[in-house]
Amino acid sequence: MDIKKEVEKIIDKVKNDKDFSNKFKSNPVEAVESVLGVDLPEDKINDVVKMVSTKINIDDGNIGAAIGNLFK
Secondary structure (H helix, E strand, C coil): CCHHHHHHHHHHHHHHCHHHHHHHHHCHHHHHHHHHCCCCCHHHHHHHHHHHHHHHHHHCCCHHHHHHHHCC
């Protein structure tokens, strides 16, 4: 699995699908797993969630939140 490619796919879905965006905000682990189609170990799925959250915040100009996501 190409994680970078999957993260980009999730980011695109968050930005372009309002329902998925709401799902990601309320339950990011479940949202990410639904796109990946696999049940990853907790530490791996949390890493993907952090990558997506950080990238979204950077793209939206919210650098403070992006930096904060790196330390969660």
